[in-house]
Amino acid sequence: MIHQFDAVIVGAGGAGLRAALEIPEGYTCAVLTKVYPTRSHTGTAQGGVCAALGNEEEDSWEYHFFDTVKGSDFLGDQDAIEIMCYDAIRAIIELEHMGMPFSRNEKGLIAQRPFGGHTKPKDPNNPFGERVPVKRACFSADRTGHVMIQTLYENCIKRGVKFFPEFFVTDLIVQDNVVRGVVAIEIATGEIHIFHAKTVMFATGGYGRVYRITSNAVVGTGDGFAIVYRRGIPLEDMEFVQFHPTGLWRLGILVSEAARGEGGVLKNKFGERFMEKYAPTIKDLAPRDVISRAMYTEIREGRGIQGPDGTYYLLLDLTHLGAEIINKKLPEITGFARIYLGVDPLREPIPVQPTTHYAMGGIPTNVDAEVVIDDKGTKIEGFYAAGEVACVSVHGANRLGTNSLLDIIVFGRRGGKKMAEYVKEHDFPPLPKDADEWTRRTVERILNSNGKERVSRIRKELQEIMMDNVSVFRTGEGIKKAIEKIKELKERYLEIKIDDKGKKFNTDLIEAIELGNLLDTAESIAYSALNRTESRGAHYREDYPKRDDQNWLKHTLIYKNGDKEPIIKYKPVVITKIQPMERKY
Amino acid sequence: MKVTLRIFRFNPETDSKPYYKDYEIEADPKDRVIDVLHYIKNEIDGTLTFRRSCLHGICGSDGMRINGKNMLACSILLQDLGYSDANKTYKKPLVIEPLPGMPIIKDLVTDFTDFWKKYETVKPYLITKSQPPERERLQSPEDAELIMEASKCILCACCTTSCPSTWSNEDYLGPAALLKAYRFIFDSRDEATDERLDIIDTPNGIWRCHTIFHCVQACPKEINITWHISQLKKKLVEREI
Amino acid sequence: MSFKHYGSRKSGSIGWLLQRITGIFLIFAMVGHYILMHYTPETGHSYEQSVARFSSVYWKMFYLTFISLGLWHGLNGVWSILRDFKMKPWLAITLYGIIVISGFAFWVLGVSTALKF
Amino acid sequence: MKVEKTHEGYFKLVASYRKETGGWAWIIHRISGLALTAYLYVHIYALSNLTKGKEAFDAEMALFQKPLFKFLEWLLFAFVLAHTLNGIRIVLVDFGRGSYYQKKAFAYLMIIGVIAFLVMGYFIFSHEISQIFAGLI
Structure with a gap:
């Protein structure tokens, strides 16, 4: 079946929904999502969304800007970061006007709390002097993302946006650098649909499921990354994978940074508050890469606690906070600890370990969410990307907590506005013949394949090898091992066999296609990581433990090259106001 | 085991x-x-x-x-x-x-089509008639607290499908939609209370709730839905008297 | 955009409230009734005493209220149970008719008994 | 999109869904309510015999003094108790914060109910009970 829409948005998370709100009346817009809109992963964000509102104490967007640049280990593009931090205040007020139920302070203003890496100078007259944590994260208890996605979805209903829930997008139709639509499988019927469009936005979220321990949803299989990568569009900075320090032990379920923002502390086997060693000034509120590394170091040096299954964890201690704060401001994570680990945070510390959390890299875009495929700014006409799948890059080598929710509402909106302009000025580009050929072939191949490999087995092996070799600490040797394994798995992937051969709601088939996406995404991560021979932000190479601004102050662009080794090119980092300096907390 | x-x-x-x-x-x-x-x-x-x-x-x-x-x-x-x-x-x-x-x-x-239709029926979005201020609208912590529990709802449909009133009449709005109605009726910023009360005050609306508490027992987020619905009922009665 | 709701608005709040108010009244009435009937069975059940009670204006008023509210509470309850089910209009009207007519008939019977004395 | 409906019936669902306090209270309330309404009709009809004179009424009253009817009356009281006490719970839920303590409220009210039921049993059968004890002595 062929549909025609002026704008097609793939993914109904925060970025997709925010963009959909910008498509003007009179133009058709379809939002495709492989789950129901409110099920998207934005909803799991807990802690907050940052904006220098200054509701609790003196603050300025310029401090926010500085923190984000420093947090990114100076790899973030400063023009984009400036736009985001400046626009944050307007964006939050706008969300409030849309009806988002924020927590409030005594004055009736939006309440704010401290968050990892967000600071202000102790002495305002000395902006580059010593910095102290600042209350900057606007929140709604510990379900900020949940109320945000609900609010955005509510407003989409108000606007009458057309949704296609449970449509799994498999391919992007692009020819001569002009985007023409997408191909999707309607999960309920198994039918293949072509969406012919003037503009397409990818807001498909992250790829956490490449790793074994992850806070990401099962649907976070990197579909958007893999689709564009296969279509010859590069991916930027894929080596930077954020590990959140506090995932529930074994499960990886996120315990928000807000827990530390409210005063929680990390402790090792001996009950020491070990972050005092690694980040003497802001301690447990250091950025995520710093804490994750510190935790791994503690475990390696024998100060972790061994669980019955042989894996190690550390402790997040909230017991000193008191019932009032825990129940009022952190109810959600209290529930998680109780349900999943049988631990009552009021009385005992929570066992935690670092968990795969966020993709800093992604589809390269400019500050208007337009996809640019090289260092000269060549665009793919009509193609946009926003949210986790995009790399603007505002997060550089490491994202600060709360900046992801900010990213989606700021750049989702900017992308939406550009799309609105684009649909007014352009006509439908002709649809190439057999646009759905790749999808049809893939589906047929998987359904008819009668090999002996199980999808789940390959997926598990991929997740293991990535977790072991391409996570917090990396070595060239380890990454090479992972690459070899990925090659092997890709070959075995051609020999799979699925049990469900039907058409209707065939999740077996969907999972098989997703596995293909995981493999392609993993490949781009591993090659990018192998290539960058320095340590920066979340990318830590034990064989190259120093940051190397001389050679590596640049973005990686990785291009697929058939079955051969991918091609790697570079793009300069935009530096406007702040020159790279040593990053310590 | x-x-x-x-x-x-x-x-x-x-x-x-x-x-x-x-x-x-x-x-x-x-x-x-x-x-x-x-x-x-x-x-x-x-x-x-x-x-x-x-x-x-x-x-x-x-x-x-x-x-x-x-x-x-x-x-x-x-x-x-x-x-x-x-x-x-x-x-x-x-x-x-x-x-x-x-x-x-x-x-x-299962097919969620009807569930979402019911959700949309209660106008699940903030309606304001006055011009918004330049900054955020003010809301006291107490007023914010009033809708906190209701905004926890994750729309999983556990409640609505556990309600015997839904079993006997699948057109009954159900706890999830009523909770969403509460979320906006009791939001101090919303300005369409009357319109919203009209929507739930129908034979297929709130009056099919017989405080059976199946919804409360089913709710994975431990929201006391029945309490929220009872607040709505009181509000409706107050309006009539 | 309304979801298949039938009937008019304002279709329940007063009935809902009255069901509760009559319920509360009936609790007290029932306690009195039971004390009379069982705590003092000798006087409560005899013909003379019953006739004497029915002859008193206050008792008459009490019984009339009791019968009226009791019937209303019971039949409104029955109707609200029936309304839980999706009914074709003709069935709804028929059942409603039966309830109203039989309720009225028994109300007349009860009232006439009380008013005889 | 065609979806097949495989509904379980209403009564099967009511019977099979795992019920806690609220569900049981609701079922008890409905059944006792229906029974009491039916009884109200019977009661009004029986009372109308007052108009037929002393003989007819006394004959009827004598009938009600038989043990079987006494037992039925006792049973009726159980329905009255269940409906009344649960009615109190419903009013607490509707007008107070009963939603938060409805399980406890139900438990306490039902304990009161059982005690009241036994006490009433003593009153109804006091004549028979004293006879039994008299026989023993």
Whole structure:
């Protein structure tokens, strides 16, 4: 079946929904999502969304800007970061006007709390002097993302946006650098649909499921990354994978940074508050890469606690906070600890370990969410990307907590506005013949394949090898091992066999296609990581433990090259106001 | 420990009638029900179909009926269902069925079309008539607290499908939609209270609630939905008098 | 955009409230009734005493209220149970008719008994 | 999109869904309510015999003094108690914060109910009970 829409948005998370709100009346817009809109992963964000509102104490967007640049280990593009931090205040007020139920302070203003890496100078007259944590994260208890996605979805209903829930997008139709639509499988019927469009936005979220321990949803299989990568569009900075320090032990379920923002502390086997060693000034509120590394170091040096299954964890201690704060401001994570680990945070510390959390890299875009495929700014006409799948890059080598929710509402909106302009000025580009050929072939191949490999087995092996070799600490040797394994798995992937051969709601088939996406995404991560021979932000190479601004102050662009080794090119980092300096907390 | 899962199966392409299939598996008391389902799908029978996404009870995808009661498969451990002895073989099967009273698409997957229509009926968005201020609208912490619990709802449909009033009349708005109505009626910033009260004050609306508390027991986010609905009823009565 | 709701608005709040108010009244009335009937069975059940009670204006008023509210509470309850089910209009009207007519008939019977004395 | 409906029936669902306090209270309330309404009709009809004179009324009253009717009356009281006490719970839920303590409220009210039921049993059968004791002595 062929549909025609002026704008097609793939993914109904925060970025997709925010963009959909910008498509003007009179133009058709379809939002495709492989789950129901409110099920998207934005909803799991807990802690907050940052904006220098200054509701609790003196603050300025310029401090926010500085923190984000420093947090990114100076790899973030400063023009984009400036736009985001400046626009944050307007964006939050706008969300409030849309009806988002924020927590409030005594004055009736939006309440704010401290968050990892967000600071202000102790002495305002000395902006580059010593910095102290600042209350900057606007929140709604510990379900900020949940109320945000609900609010955005509510407003989409108000606007009458057309949704296609449970449509799994498999391919992007692009020819001569002009985007023409997408191909999707309607999960309920198994039918293949072509969406012919003037503009397409990818807001498909992250790829956490490449790793074994992850806070990401099962649907976070990197579909958007893999689709564009296969279509010859590069991916930027894929080596930077954020590990959140506090995932529930074994499960990886996120315990928000807000827990530390409210005063929680990390402790090792001996009950020491070990972050005092690694980040003497802001301690447990250091950025995520710093804490994750510190935790791994503690475990390696024998100060972790061994669980019955042989894996190690550390402790997040909230017991000193008191019932009032825990129940009022952190109810959600209290529930998680109780349900999943049988631990009552009021009385005992929570066992935690670092968990795969966020993709800093992604589809390269400019500050208007337009996809640019090289260092000269060549665009793919009509193609946009926003949210986790995009790399603007505002997060550089490491994202600060709360900046992801900010990213989606700021750049989702900017992308939406550009799309609105684009649909007014352009006509439908002709649809190439057999646009759905790749999808049809893939589906047929998987359904008819009668090999002996199980999808789940390959997926598990991929997740293991990535977790072991391409996570917090990396070595060239380890990454090479992972690459070899990925090659092997890709070959075995051609020999799979699925049990469900039907058409209707065939999740077996969907999972098989997703596995293909995981493999392609993993490949781009591993090659990018192998290539960058320095340590920066979340990318830590034990064989190259120093940051190397001389050679590596640049973005990686990785291009697929058939079955051969991918091609790697570079793009300069935009530096406007702040020159790279040593990053310590 | 050994547990038998008795799972509701129905494939519209091959089965004329739904049936139950037993799977005997090795599990740990600390496993979630969703882990066990994943194990079956991954290792034993790939045709088993169910929805899931975030796996920690915030996306609301995997609502199903487990041992006779609606809950999220990702938010319940086997040990909380009485399977707590790691060395035992349990005879009593763990019965897993789709949400009751909904059309069934396949296995544990149900059709949510009506559920979303009901949700949309109560106008689930802030309506304001006055010009918004330059900064945020002010709201006291007490007023914010009033809608905090209601805004926890994850729209998993566990409540609505557990309500006997929905079973007898599938057009009843149901707890989820009424809770959403509460969320906006009691939002100090909303300016369409009257319009909203009219929507729920119908024979298929709030008056089909008989405080049976099935919704409260089913809610995975522990929202006291009945309390919120009783506030709405009082508001409606106040308006009439 | 309303979802298949039938009937008019304002279709329940007063009935809902009255059901509760009559319920509360009936609790007290029932306690009195039971004390009379069982705590003092000798006087409560005799013909003379019953006739004497019915002859008193206050008792008459009490019984009339009791019968009226009791019937209303009971039949409104029955109707609200029936309304839980999706009914074709003709069935709804028929059942409603039966309830109203039989309720009225028994009300007349009860009232006439009380008013005889 | 065609979806197959495989509904369980209403009564089957009510019977099979795992019920806690609220569900049971609701079922008890409905059944006792229906029974009491039916009884009200019977009661009004029986009372109308007052108009037929002393003989007819006394004959009827004598009938009600038979043990079987006494037992039925006792049973009726159980229905009255269940409906009345649960009615109190419903009013607490509707007008107070009863939603938060409805399970406890139900438990306490039902304990009161059982005690009241036994006490009433003593009153109804006091004549028979004293006879039994008289026989023993």
